[in-house]
Amino acid sequence: MSALPAAPVRMRRLFGWLNDPEEPWWERPGPTAVQQHRDVVGTAIYLVVALGVVLASKSAGIAIEGEQSWRAYVAVALMSLPLSMRRRYPLLTLVATSALFLVLSYVSPEASVSAPFQVAYFATLYTAVAWAKDRRMLWIVVLAVLAEMSLWISITFTLTNAITEITPLFEDASGPLPPLAAYVLYTMVMNTAYFGGAVLVGRSAWRTALDRVRVGEQAQKIVKQADELAHRAVLEERVRIARELHDVVAHHVSVIGVQAAAARRVLTVSPDTSAEALRTIEATSREAVAEMRSLLQVLRSEDPGEETRHPEPGLGDIDALVRTHAEAGLLVDVYRIEAREGDLDRLSAPLDLSAYRCVQESLTNVRTHSTARQASVTVRTGGEHTARWLEVEVIDGGRPRQGTSGTGYGLRGIAERAALHRGEVEAGPRTTAPGWRVRVRFPYREAAGTDPEPDRASTPGLAGRPGQAAVTENSTAAESVEKSTALVENRSSPWPSE
Known part of the structure; x- marks a missing residue:
């Protein structure tokens, strides 16, 4: 023209x-x-x-x-x-x-x-x-x-x-x-x-x-x-599948690795303990295969609403997740703090799943890369009106395990999940005590159909704390990914120290 x-x-x-x-x-x-x-x-x-x-x-x-x-x-x-x-x-x-x-x-x-x-x-x-x-x-x-x-x-x-x-x-x-x-x-x-x-x-x-x-x-x-839209959809789906595979498989494989190492060390000293470890490996491997098949069945299904699809996990499944880690030798304490009664029950499904995956990946990293035998998980809500938030925090008191440096995909997956909801991540060594801390804060969003508070509106961003700028709706998902990834890589905390 x-x-x-x-x-x-x-x-x-x-x-x-x-x-x-x-x-x-x-x-x-x-x-x-x-x-x-x-x-x-x-x-x-x-x-x-x-x-x-x-x-x-x-x-x-x-x-x-x-x-x-x-x-x-x-x-x-x-x-x-x-x-x-x-x-x-x-x-x-x-x-x-x-x-x-x-x-x-x-x-x-x-x-x-x-x-x-x-x-x-x-x-x-x-x-x-x-x-x-x-x-x-x-x-x-x-x-x-x-x-x-x-x-x-x-x-x-x-x-x-x-x-x-x-x-x-x-x-x-x-x-x-x-x-x-x-x-x-x-x-x-x-x-x-x-x-x-x-x-x-x-x-x-x-x-x-x-x-x-x-x-x-x-x-x-x-x-x-x-x-372009089809190409973008394919890329986004590949990232989502990769993230799901990592979160689902890495958890079980890390359990198998830890139990296999324990069984090898006590094989001649304590056959009973070794046998127990092998039984845990057997059960975990079967569970991993079952979840893998379930995920593949969902990917191959042409109808996303088929009855063969299992419900996605959420924060309500943390207790079951903690039990699997306890069987592998990592004791986990869970704390739930709600600003309003029932906050955790009213979470939207995508936010509930992302928060659960962040906790799952953090605990897997503790067991794989840390000498800690105990960790804590804290799930809390806070804020008021349009600045409400959901926060998950995983803390351990161990030291880095030699020869277990990972690929970084786990922390990147956490950052990506946070960015999807315009959230932010703090991941790095604790400043006042030994160990590692992963803390993720999301804008609080309720599931459709729930009765919101009279003065509640859709959350436009995060409530800022001292030294922390809020992420608003004007920020793009790409900007949020860059911010969250930078926090993970630089090990800088947007929240006050402990």
């Missing part, structure tokens, strides 16, 4: 009305090779038909007395031949046929009023308006042609003897108007309809071509946007 060139406002409005209000300078692509071939073939067929019409009219006695017969044939042929180039050179063809129209009207008055002659000129005028690329030059040429034709008609009625030749036609006139005035009015109406019709039809064809281009561009844009 061509841009609108600098021009006076009135000129832009004029050409906007003549062409198109939004894109008055759009250039229509030239005809294809197929279209040019059709023009040549069509002109040949039209020439044969036009000469046949002239032959038929002369055979019927429709001729001007005194005019040589060959002139009509030549005039119609010369007027028809330029049609073969009408779409390739529309303005040049219009200028050529306009000149031929004037000259041939004197060479053969008989041909100038015949249908083949008039139709050929109409086609060139229509094609010029429909196919000309330079719209400014087009309308200049059209105005020149109209002025030329008006002048020719005026000269015909005033300076030539054409009126005297047609005066015998007025002998039987019976209308209320004077015969000459009626004839002039008739000529003006017919020419206005002739030239105006050609211009309007051509302008409509040009706009139709523009509309087709617009529709095609919009279709391409829609296809491109659909591809």
